[in-house]
Amino acid sequence: MTLAAVSDSGPLIHLAEIDSLELLSAFDTLLVPETVYAEIEAGGVPSGLADVSYELVDVDGEASAKEELDAGESAAIAVAAERDIVLLTDDLAARRFASDGGIEVHGSIGVIALAHGRGRLDADEAAARMRALQRETSLFVTEAVIERGIELLNEER
């Protein structure tokens, strides 16, 4: 199945923090709104992003603006809705907003699981990266919750 996604800055930053941006190539098409790229650029573009195939897309800022979300999240949601593709975000508010609007939403954990599901990572490596996501990045996830995700990976064996 062909899989396309648009990402806000969260998964790009969190996956970069564990040197795992290459997992985004599990998607057949990856879009990054210009606004999101600008947010990442402000903090320094992670070197691994150059090795990822993605397309920058322009979004009408005023049309996509949502009061409770930042500009990058709003732009990514607008692209996901317009093109009917998966939204990648690690922000709980953005996830809820998009889900309520009928958009399929996943985050960095989903990217790791997808890479495993598509044969790019074995289960042990996927588990190691999930734990790294919890311990080594700015993404806040309770440790016990990550272990539940790893259990689910192992149940598939």
Place this chain on the structure above:
Amino acid sequence: MAAEISDRVREIAEENDLPESEVFERALERGLETLWEDVVLKRYLDGGIDREEAIEQVGRAKVERAEREQQIVEEDTDWGLNA
């Protein structure tokens, strides 16, 4: 890393006009609190304690956050494995 920790301890001590030993003591207390919360949430999510007991020990906000996170991790993992 060790040098970075020493620098931070010194800066925190200076900023708060505290001895460095007090900074270490507070860091240990805060670290232990976080680790304890992880234990409680793990027990709750594994079914070892009930929701009310978990709320009593770590507060409603942390329990609700963990529940939401668990739902997301389960959704994402299931999707990733089957997409």
